[in-house]
Amino acid sequence: MAKKKLSDSVVKELAEEVKEWGSMKQTGVSLKQMMNFGGSSKNLLISAQFVHKELPIRIARRVIELENLPYGLSTQNAVLQVRDWYLDSFRDLRSYPEIKDKNDELKFTQMVKMIKVRHNNVVPMMALGVKQLKKERPQFDYKDLKEVHQFLDRFYLSRIGIRMLIGQHVALHDPNPLPNCVGYIHTKMSPLEVARDASEDARSMCLREYGSAPAVNIYGDPNLTFPYVPSHLHMMVFELVKNSARAVQERFMDSYDDAPPIRIIVAGGLEDVTIKISDEGGGIPRSGLPKIFTYLYSTAENPLDEDFTSTGAATACTMAGYGYGIPISRLYARYFGGDLQILSMEGYGTDAFLHLLRLGDSQEPLP
Amino acid sequence: MAAKKLYESFSKELIEEVHRWGSMKQTGVSLKYMMEFGSKPTPRNLLISSQFLYKELPMRIARRVIDLQTLPYGLSLKPAVLKVRDWYLDSFRDLRSFPDIKDENDELEFTKMINLVKVRHNNVVPMMALGVQQLKKDLHPKIDYKDLDEIHQFLDRFYMSRIGIRMLIGQHVALHDPNPPPDCVGYIHTKMSPLEVARNATEDARSICLREYGSAPKVNIYGDPNFTFPYVPTHLHLMVFELVKNSLRAVEERFVDSDKVAPPVRIIVADGLEDVTIKISDEGGGIPRSGLPKIFTYLYSTARNPLDEHSDLDTIDLATVSTLAGYGYGLPISRLYARYFGGDLQIISMEGYGTDAYLHLSRLGDSQEPLP
Numbered sequence: 001m002a003k004k005k006l007s008d009s010v011v012k013e014l015a016e017e018v019k020e021w022g023s024m025k026q027t028g029v030s031l032k033q034m035m036n037f038g039g040s041s042k043n044l045l046i047s048a049q050f051v052h053k054e055l056p057i058r059i060a061r062r063v064i065e066l067e068n069l070p071y072g073l074s075t076q077n078a079v080l081q082v083r084d085w086y087l088d089s090f091r092d093l094r095s096y097p098e099i100k101d102k103n104d105e106l107k108f109t110q111m112v113k114m115i116k117v118r119h120n121n122v123v124p125m126m127a128l129g130v131k132q133l134k135k136e137r138p139q140f141d142y143k144d145l146k147e148v149h150q151f152l153d154r155f156y157l158s159r160i161g162i163r164m165l166i167g168q169h170v171a172l173h174d175p176n177p178l179p180n181c182v183g184y185i186h187t188k189m190s191p192l193e194v195a196r197d198a199s200e201d202a203r204s205m206c207l208r209e210y211g212s213a214p215a216v217n218i219y220g221d222p223n224l225t226f227p228y229v230p231s232h233l234h235m236m237v238f239e240l241v242k243n244s245a246r247a248v249q250e251r252f253m254d255s256y257d258d259a260p261p262i263r264i265i266v267a268g269g270l271e272d273v274t275i276k277i278s279d280e281g282g283g284i285p286r287s288g289l290p291k292i293f294t295y296l297y298s299t300a301e302n303p304l305d306e307d308f309t310s311t312g313a314a315t316a317c318t319m320a321g322y323g324y325g326i327p328i329s330r331l332y333a334r335y336f337g338g339d340l341q342i343l344s345m346e347g348y349g350t351d352a353f354l355h356l357l358r359l360g361d362s363q364e365p366l367p
Numbered sequence: 368m369a370a371k372k373l374y375e376s377f378s379k380e381l382i383e384e385v386h387r388w389g390s391m392k393q394t395g396v397s398l399k400y401m402m403e404f405g406s407k408p409t410p411r412n413l414l415i416s417s418q419f420l421y422k423e424l425p426m427r428i429a430r431r432v433i434d435l436q437t438l439p440y441g442l443s444l445k446p447a448v449l450k451v452r453d454w455y456l457d458s459f460r461d462l463r464s465f466p467d468i469k470d471e472n473d474e475l476e477f478t479k480m481i482n483l484v485k486v487r488h489n490n491v492v493p494m495m496a497l498g499v500q501q502l503k504k505d506l507h508p509k510i511d512y513k514d515l516d517e518i519h520q521f522l523d524r525f526y527m528s529r530i531g532i533r534m535l536i537g538q539h540v541a542l543h544d545p546n547p548p549p550d551c552v553g554y555i556h557t558k559m560s561p562l563e564v565a566r567n568a569t570e571d572a573r574s575i576c577l578r579e580y581g582s583a584p585k586v587n588i589y590g591d592p593n594f595t596f597p598y599v600p601t602h603l604h605l606m607v608f609e610l611v612k613n614s615l616r617a618v619e620e621r622f623v624d625s626d627k628v629a630p631p632v633r634i635i636v637a638d639g640l641e642d643v644t645i646k647i648s649d650e651g652g653g654i655p656r657s658g659l660p661k662i663f664t665y666l667y668s669t670a671r672n673p674l675d676e677h678s679d680l681d682t683i684d685l686a687t688v689s690t691l692a693g694y695g696y697g698l699p700i701s702r703l704y705a706r707y708f709g710g711d712l713q714i715i716s717m718e719g720y721g722t723d724a725y726l727h728l729s730r731l732g733d734s735q736e737p738l739p
Contacts, residue, residue, distance in 0.1 A: 270655065286727055346642050
C-alpha cells in the first residue's frame with residue numbers, strides 16, 4: 001500500500017540515503033561508448049559495478065522529484081505508487097553487496113532485470129496520476145502546468161536512460177547475439193529497413209481500425225547503415241506514421257479521391273541521419289501545434305482505470321492510447337543527441353523530421 | 368561628420384524630447400485595420416491618419432535613437448551606426464518641428480515630409496550592416512556570433528520596428544494615389560493570390576540564377592489558383608524571392624558538376640482557417656543541424672557589403688545598395704516580414720538531401736503589429 005510521506009514510515013535512514021545519493025553527480029554514457037563496450041566477462045564485471053553505482057544516483061533523484069511536484073501532484077495515489085516503485089528499487093540496489101566475481105555479477109544482473117520489470121508500467125501510472133490531478137483541479141489548463149510538463153519530460157527522459165543502461169547490461173549476457181549487434185545496439189542498422197517495418201506495423205493498425213490504410217512510399221539509400229538502437233527508431237517511426245495514417249484516413253474517409261500516400265525520405269549527412277515523414281492529412285493549425293507535445297492535453301483513454309491495484313501487465317504495455325506517443329518519441333530522439341520536429345501546413349498536411357546523430361558520440365542527457 | 372555623442376551637436380532640449388517621446392506608449396495597427404481604414408481615403412480620413420502618424424512616428428523613432436545610443440560592445444560608436452542615429456534624429460526633428468495638422472493643405476505637406484523621411488532611411492540596412500562589420504573588425508577574433516546574442520536581438524527589434532515605420536508611412540502616402548489599382552488599399556491587396564505572387568517571385572529568382580550560373584532549376588508550384596486573401600504583395604514577393612533564390616543556388620551548386628538533371632524546387636501553397644502556408648522545398652543537399660541557427664543571424668554573413676570601408680558615407684551609390692542580396696540578411700529579415708503581420712518563417716533541413724522553408728501568413732490579418 002502506498003505510504004503518504006517518507007518521514008511517516010519507519011525508515012528515516014532510507015530517506016537520508018536517498019537524499020545523499022540524489023545529490024551525487026550522474027555519469028552519462030554515449031551510444032558510441034556503449035557500443036565499444038562489449039560483453040567479455042571482464043567488461044561485464046566493470047559494467048555491473050558501474051551500474052551498481054550509477055543507478056541508485058539516478059533513481060534517488062527521481063524519488064526526490066516525485067516527492068516535490070507542484071500543484072499537489074505528489075500526493076495523487078498513482079504518483080505515490082510510482083514513488084514506491086522507485087524507492088523499492090533504490091533499496092534493492094543499495095542493499096546489494098559489492099560485486100566481486102562472476103557469480104555476484106550474474107545475481108546482480110538478475111536483480112536489475114527485476115527492477116526493470118517492476119517499472120514497466122510507470123508511464124501509464126504517471127498518466128493516471130496526472131488524470132487524478134486534473135479531476136481534483138478541473139480549472140487547470142495544460143498551458144498553466146508548464147512546470148509539470150517540464151518535470152514529465154525530465155522524468156521520462158531519465159527513465160529512458162535507466163532502462164537503456166539496465167537493458168544493455170542484461171543484453172550483453174546473451175550467449176548468441178545477433179550479428180553486428182552489441183546488446184540493444186545494431187552497429188549497422190539500416191534506417192530504411194526499420195522505417196519499412198514500422199510503417200507496415202502502423203498500416204496494419206490503421207487497417208484494423210479503419211478497414212483501409214494509405215500507401216507509404218519510402219525513399220532512401222538501402223545501403224545506408226549506422227549504429228543505433230532499432231527498437232527506439234521503430235517506436236518513433238511507428239508513432240509518426242500511425243498519426244499520419246490516421247490523419248489521412250480521417251480526411252479522405254468520405255471522399256471519392258484516393259488517399260494520397262504518405263512519403264518517407266531517409267537522408268544521410270555527415271552529422272545526422274534524417275527521416276522525414278510527410279502526409280497530406282489536412283494539417284494542424286499553427287495555434288494547435290504546441291499541444292501535440294504536451295502530456296496533459298491527452299484526450300485518449302488510459303488503459304489503467306482508477307482501480308490500479310489490479311494492474312494486468314498486458315493492458316499497459318503499449319503507450320498508444322493516451323496521446324503520449326509524440327512527446328515521448330521526441331525524448332527518445334533526444335536521448336542519443338537527436339531531435340524530433342513537427343511542422344504543419346493547415347489545410348494540407350504535416351511533416352515530421354526525425355534527426356538522429358550519425359556519430360553516436362553525444363553523451364546521454366542527465367536531467 | 369557624425370558626432371560621437373548626442374550632446375556634442377544636438378541641443379539639450381532635443382535630447383530631453385527624445386527621451387520623453389521614447390518612453391511613450393506605442394500604438395500598433397493590424398493589417399485588417401489598415402485595410403478597413405484605408406478603404407475610404409476621404410480627406411477627413413487622411414487627416415485622421417496623418418494626425419495619428421504625427422504622434423506615433425516620433426515615438427517609434429525616438430525609441431530607436433535611444434537604442435542606437437546604448438548598444439553593447441561599442442557598436443554605438445561605430446561611424447556607420449552614428450550615421451544611422453543621425454538619420455533617425457533628423458527625422459525626429461522634422462516630425463517634431465512640423466506644426467499641427469489642421470486642414471487638407473497641412474496634410475499634403477505632412478505627407479510630402481514623411482515621404483522624404485522614408486527616402487532618407489532607404490539605406491539603413493546596409494549602413495547598419497557596415498557598422499556591424501566595423502565592430503567585427505575590432506572585436507577579439509575568438510568572439511563568435513553566438514556570443515553576440517544581445518546584438519542579434521537588438522537588430523531583430525530594430526529592423527522589425529523599421530518595417531513598421533515604413534509600412535505606416537508608405538501606406539499613408541499610397542492612400543493619396545488618385546488611381547489605385549483595383550482591389551488595392553495602399554500597399555494592401557485585398558484579394559492577393561499567393562500563387563500568383565509566388566510565380567512572379569520565382570521567375571525573378573530564376574532569372575538571377577540564370578545570370579549567375581547559366582542555368583536554373585525548374586520550380587513547380589502547386590495550389591489553388593482561385594484562392595485569395597488580403598496581404599501586402601511586396602512583402603510576400605520579397606520573402607518568396609529570397610527563399611527560392613537560396614534554394615536555386617543550393618541546387619545549382621550541388622548539381623553543377625553532375626550529369627543528373629537538377630531536381631525541381633517545389634512550392635506548395637495551402638490555405639487553412641488560421642493561416643496561409645507556403646512551403647518551398649529543395650533537394651539542394653541540405654544544411655547540417657549544427658549550422659542551422661547561423662542562417663538567421665546577422666553577424667555571420669560572409670557575403671560582401673556593397674558599402675566598403677572607404678566610401679564616403681554621405682554619398683552612396685543607390686544602385687549598389689538597392690538589394691539586400693549580398694550581405695546575407697535576406698533570411699533573418701524575411702522572417703521579420705513574416706512575423707510583422709502575425710506570421711512566421713521556419714526552416715528545416717535534411718543534411719545530405721535538401722531544405723524546406725515554411726512561410727506561415729496569418730489569414731485573417733487581425734494580428735497587431737509587433738512593437739519592439
